[in-house]
Amino acid sequence: xxxxxxxxxxxxxxxxxxxxxxxxxxxxxxxxxxxxxxxxxxxxxxxxxxxxxxxxxxxxxxxxxxxxxxxxxxxxxxxxxxxxxxxxxxxxxxxxxxxxxxxxxxxxxxxxxxxxxxxxxxxxxxxxxxxxxxxxxxxxxxxxxxxxxxxxxxxxxxxxxxxxxxxxxxxxxxxxxxxxxxxxxxxxxxxxxxxxxxxxxxxxxxxxxxxxxxxxxxxxxxxxxxxxxxxxxxxxxxxxxxxxxxxxxxxxxxxxxxxxxxxxxxxxxxxxxxxxxxxxxxxxxxxxxxxxxxxxxxxxxxxxxxxxxxxxxxxxxxxxxxxxxxxxxxxxxxxxxxxxxxxxxxxxxxxxxxxxxxxxxxxxxxxxxxxxxxxxxxxxxxxxxxxxxxxxx
Amino acid sequence: xxxxxxxxxxxxxxxxxxxxxxxxxxxxxxxxxxxxxxxxxxxxxxxxxxxxxxxxxxxxxxxxxxxxxxxxxxxxxxxxxxxxxxxxxxxxxxxxxxxxxxxxxxxxxxxxxxxxxxxxxxxxxxxxxxxxxxxxxxxxxxxxxxxxxxxxxxxxxxxxxxxxxxxxxxx
Numbered sequence: 001x002x003x004x005x006x007x008x009x010x011x012x013x014x015x016x017x018x019x020x021x022x023x024x025x026x027x028x029x030x031x032x033x034x035x036x037x038x039x040x041x042x043x044x045x046x047x048x049x050x051x052x053x054x055x056x057x058x059x060x061x062x063x064x065x066x067x068x069x070x071x072x073x074x075x076x077x078x079x080x081x082x083x084x085x086x087x088x089x090x091x092x093x094x095x096x097x098x099x100x101x102x103x104x105x106x107x108x109x110x111x112x113x114x115x116x117x118x119x120x121x122x123x124x125x126x127x128x129x130x131x132x133x134x135x136x137x138x139x140x141x142x143x144x145x146x147x148x149x150x151x152x153x154x155x156x157x158x159x160x161x162x163x164x165x166x167x168x169x170x171x172x173x174x175x176x177x178x179x180x181x182x183x184x185x186x187x188x189x190x191x192x193x194x195x196x197x198x199x200x201x202x203x204x205x206x207x208x209x210x211x212x213x214x215x216x217x218x219x220x221x222x223x224x225x226x227x228x229x230x231x232x233x234x235x236x237x238x239x240x241x242x243x244x245x246x247x248x249x250x251x252x253x254x255x256x257x258x259x260x261x262x263x264x265x266x267x268x269x270x271x272x273x274x275x276x277x278x279x280x281x282x283x284x285x286x287x288x289x290x291x292x293x294x295x296x297x298x299x300x301x302x303x304x305x306x307x308x309x310x311x312x313x314x315x316x317x318x319x320x321x322x323x324x325x326x327x328x329x330x331x332x333x334x335x336x337x338x339x340x341x342x343x344x345x346x347x348x349x350x351x352x353x354x355x356x357x358x359x360x361x362x363x364x365x366x367x368x369x370x371x372x373x374x375x376x377x378x379x380x381x382x383x384x385x386x387x388x389x390x391x392x393x
Numbered sequence: 394x395x396x397x398x399x400x401x402x403x404x405x406x407x408x409x410x411x412x413x414x415x416x417x418x419x420x421x422x423x424x425x426x427x428x429x430x431x432x433x434x435x436x437x438x439x440x441x442x443x444x445x446x447x448x449x450x451x452x453x454x455x456x457x458x459x460x461x462x463x464x465x466x467x468x469x470x471x472x473x474x475x476x477x478x479x480x481x482x483x484x485x486x487x488x489x490x491x492x493x494x495x496x497x498x499x500x501x502x503x504x505x506x507x508x509x510x511x512x513x514x515x516x517x518x519x520x521x522x523x524x525x526x527x528x529x530x531x532x533x534x535x536x537x538x539x540x541x542x543x544x545x546x547x548x549x550x551x552x553x554x555x556x557x558x559x560x561x562x563x564x
Contacts, residue, residue, distance in 0.1 A: 273454025
């Protein structure tokens with residue numbers, strides 16, 4: 001194990017090197033570019049023995065990964081923003097074909113207005129594409145997810161591709177302390193990929209086929225239950241990871257001081273650290289605040305969210321997303337979890353960080369104040385409520 | 394938490410210095426944490442650049458831009474403005490690469506040292522200055538960072554520049 005000072009992108013590339021993908025299909029896009037640059041250097045210097053394929057677009061990048069996976073290869077690609085949207089058609093082929101591809105997405109704003117900075121409107125727009133979606137908070141978690149994602153994706157109970165999301169710039173381009181595991185340990189954790197879901201002349205079978213109305217719904221049902229099975233597999237994978245590497249992750253979500261909290265802020269990604277610091281400061285003033293960081297948006301932690309929020313007086317969701325004409329998608333999902341569990345409490349949606357706008361400690365202090373006093377259902381940080389209704393809980 | 398704000402122009406290596414300082418800080422102690430990042434966006438040569446180094450004994454959770462710095466290090470003195478004093482903690486200091494003194498700042502002629510080592514930029518010279526004035530990192534830690542994160546052929550000259558800069562301050 002070695003300690004290095006790396007950016008989120010570099011740390012993620014180190015994790016991919018340890019996972020030894022057979023095929024990497026690459027098309028660069030800011031702020032993802034450094035991942036595929038580092039991987040190409042690793043292939044060039046021989047420290048990573050992968051087939052590195054330059055492609056002409058994101059649509060081709062994922063198509064190429066699908067083809068490699070159908071040949072039985074462990075396949076990786078990476079993208080961001082408009083690139084993810086351009087490959088949207090292929091996302092469904094990958095998940096529907098049950099190809100356990102791992103893809104890194106550098107979360108970035110979507111056009112127009114065109115913008116290269118970070119928000120989460122790209123990946124959250126693809127929640128229905130059948131991919132497992134996980135959001136890293138820091139570079140170490142990004143590296144560790146690069147390893148764990150393959151184990152989850154390739155588990156036969158799951159057989160579902162995984163999208164690992166890193167906040168553009170704030171995580172992808174920030175350097176921090178990272179422990180890089182030894183290759184021998186990584187090999188023990190993640191053996192080579194072996195699958196029956198591949199083209200095999202000795203054992204011919206149909207892959208990526210059509211299915212009419214008589215059977216199509218069965219495949220969709222199985223994709224759904226495969227994704228749900230990932231909940232258990234995530235837990236098993238994290239236990240195995242902790243045993244080998246000494247870092248224990250917390251499953252689909254990460255709760256901070258929520259046990260006795262009156263006011264809880266739910267968020268995801270790299271902003272969570274600043275939210276936890278805000279909660280600490282409120283606790284020093286006698287206000288019981290807590291934070292829930294959603295790690296997996298799919299499969300969604302319905303039960304865990306309800307359990308974390310059920311004793312609170314009010315909650316907020318802070319997200320870098322808005323579904324125009326309604327609210328942020330994370331807020332919609334959180335409310336659904338609470339409704340299903342019969343948990344009723346006032347909740348408010350805070351839209352921030354769009355187009356890379358800084359979210360300051362002061363902004364988060366104001367959010368907690370608004371959660372306590374009550375505010376409109378949807379508030380744009382720095383602008384105000386959307387005028388579409390005051391929440392009374 | 395200790396925070397350093399670096400100001401330079403695209404091509405001067407302000408972010409490289411920010412990164413090296415963080416790498417130096419974590420290089421030998423067990424429980425030290427650092428964060429380093431540039432002002433994000435398209436890179437243009439000559440355009441003003443900001444970079445940030447945060448140092449702490451526990452993981453750094455605040456990823457936002459520094460608003461109250463312990464040190465502001467300016468690689469090009471045309472980037473100095475008195476308003477920068479507002480971005481300092483009460484006991485914070487501004488360090489400027491400049492041939493002429495500037496009120497309320499510590500100035501140092503970094504170009505003279507850089508020229509001695511045939512370096513096209515003063516970033517590691519100023520890293521040496523701030524390391525000596527702050528005491529956040531030792532000379533050995535600075536050397537470890539340069540050896541670990543700079544291309545081999547420029548390591549010796551940059552290590553030399555750091556040493557000379559530190560000696561100049563200590564005198």
